[in-house]
Structure formats: C-alpha cells, structure tokens
Amino acid sequence: MKIEYSLLKTDKNTKARYGKIKTNYGEVETPMFMPVGTRASIKGLTTDQVKQCNSGIILANTYHLWLRPGEDVINHAGGLHKFMNYNGPILTDSGGFQVFSLAKNKEKDITEEGVHFKSHIDGKKLLLTPEKSIAIQNKLDSDIAMSFDECPPASASYQYLKNSIERTIRWAKRGKAVHSNPNQALFGIVQGGAYEDLRKFSAVETVKLDFDGYSIGGVANDGESKEDMYKAIDYSIPYLPIDKVRYLMGVGDPIDIIEGVIRGVDIFDCVLPTRIARHGQAFTSHGKINLNNAKFIEDFTPIATDCDCYTCKHYTKSYLRHLITVGESLGGSLLSIHNIRFLIKLTEDLRQAIKEDKVLEFRNQFINKYQNKNTD
C-alpha cells in the first residue's frame, strides 16, 4: 500500500493538526520532525540510535544515492530499508535541491528536459530529469518519493518564479506519469516564493494532479526572512486538501517548526540538528548553546536536565566539549542524538498541545524561554 493519512484533531485556535500516517513500516504521528540521512546514514548514528530518539520517518537523498552507490546496488540489496537497516518509513528527496546548486548557469543548465550539471565527485557531466529522479526513487523503494521540482533562491524575481512554477508543474506531471512503485507514495511540491498569487497557482495546479501528499518548498534558503517563510506557508496551505499530509521542506529551527505547525504543517525535515551538532552546538529550551565555549570546560552537568535523550542521561557538557574540541567524532554523534531528540520531543509536545487546544500557549511559553537565555 501507499501511505494513508488520517486527520484526528485540529487545534481550536490555530490551524495546527494532530494526525497519523499509516505506512508499510508502521504508523507515525504528526506533527513530526524527520532527521536527514542524505547518503543513507544519519551522519554518525546507527539506526538503533536514531530509533531511540523516537524517530518516525527519516530522509535519504536521490542525488547522492544515484551517484554512489547507485540505485541498482540499493535495489539489489533489497531496497533502502534493508540496505541501511532502518525498519521505519523513509522519504527520499528528489535531488532537485542538490542539482540546482550544482547547475552553474541557471538559464542555460536548467532546461525543459531537466537539469544539466557536473557531478560534485568527479566533475562528470550529468542530466537529471523528472523521469530519471522518479525512476531512481522507485528503485530505492522509499515509502515516500518527492516530485522533481525547481527550488529557486529567495532572491528570484517574480517573473523567474512564475516561469519556474509552471515548469515545475509540467515536471510533476511527467514524474507522476512514470511513477511505478505500488508501495511508494508520491508527493507534489508547491513553489512560488513569498507571492500570494504564485503560491495559490502552484498549489491549485499541483493538487489537480492528485498526489499522495504535498510539500511546501523553496523556503529557508539563502537568507530568506522569517516573514517570507511564514507568508509562503500561509499562501499555500489554504489550497491543500485537509486529508493529505503537508510537508514543509528543509525547516528545522525550533521556532520555525512551531510556526509551521500553527499554520497547518504536519512534517518537517532539516539538517540543522545534525550539522550544528558536528560543529559543537546543542539545542536547549533556553536557546542554542555552543559546547566549544570555554565556560563549559569544567561543567559537569548534562546539556539539559529536562532532556530524556541518551546523551543527557550519560554525559556531561565538560566531556562533550572535550570530544568536540579534540575532534573526536563521538562528540558529533552524541550531540546529534541530543539535537534530533530535542526536535522530535518538540513535535511530541506540539501533538499534546493540539490535543489540549493549547498550541498558542505552548508557542508563547516556548519562545519566551528559548529567546531569554539567561533565566533558568
């Protein structure tokens, strides 16, 4: 089967929704944060460790797995779940985001056929098309495949975005036409920057194609303002069906997740928790802390006493700082566990708040604490 989404409750004061996604690999409650495992690995963690964070869906990336080891290798291994030993749902990103950053000359390299670019590994000239992206994802056998879309920068002009979303819709059609894995859902992607009419057009036209779920793309890139991100969500959501999952791509700042949930988003993914972990930073309810800071040299307390993650149960800030400063990869792993758990816990708390119709109170309390770092 493909996935099935059930909307179970809506917050009384906001658009926040509590729901469940049924997949071939178990049920997942939403709102939910999805950790990113680009190359079939949540960097530095075993899948058991990821599961211990109470993860539901995780991500992998079509572009990276296409280049190495190749979709056939993973297909012969029995699919992505077996290959990477993850016994839970997996979503694959289409590769669009990566390919556009590799396309040197946007006007020349991005054509109706697809995107021309050079491999970041060996410089080989490659072409990724909507059909190719879907074919790769079919073979990877993820539970959710994403349409191949163009992800323009926040700085793109209105006219550029207009042409871009029209092409993205044509690409979505082409991808859907060749999608052939009966166990895999396929999501459409809404673009259109922070323009109300473009988001509406993109959403309405994409929904006409009848996907298994919808995502809001093109946010949180190259210095886009928070206001524009929230506008992009607000302008897209009204046109998405209530009985399908909504996915805000690439968002993982705690406050942005809350604001997304309030606006009706169900699932999120982001590299932030794992990337900042490798650079020594940790989320806490009082804001981000940097374990590189000298003040933690002899701090023999956990990152957060109110955190139930493996790292906080067993390690002190002093030890974590030591690992980070000497470059031991265990430091990045332990911080990744904490940060992933932090964001998943945040979505768990949001689910509870929706059930109690207290999302706004939760938002205000969280932000107040998160931005006022001195109080304890």
Next chain:
RNA sequence: GCGUCAUUGGUGAAGUGGUUAACACGCUGGUUUGUGGCACCAGUAUGCAAGAGUUCGAUCCUCUUAUGACGCC
C-alpha cells in the same frame, strides 16, 4: 676566560631604518534551515630579551648586560 651566532604573541615562525609586525596553528566568540559531512566568518603581539646610544624616526644600526648554542684555550 676568549671568539662566533642567536634572542620577535600561547606555539612554530616571516619581516622591514618610516602609515595597521606576514602566515600557520592555538585560543576567544559567532554562523549554519529539501547536507557538495567534519565547514565558514570575525577577533586575538600598543610590541620584536633588558638598558643606553646614533637618527627627524629603530624591532631592524652601535654599545653594555642577561640567557642560549657552537668553537677555541
């Protein structure tokens, strides 16, 4: 005892008679939003062993002292 050479930030060190003493590491902060993993950005010697002299001006030239390395008796 005599002679030669050396002495520049936390470390390794570059350098010049004249506006802010290179670079690297370290250190101190910061950044990171569909991951081209382990990156990027910023700050970090009011001083060039100590003292005196020459000079308009000295870290750079001269002298003395200290310390060190090497050589000779």
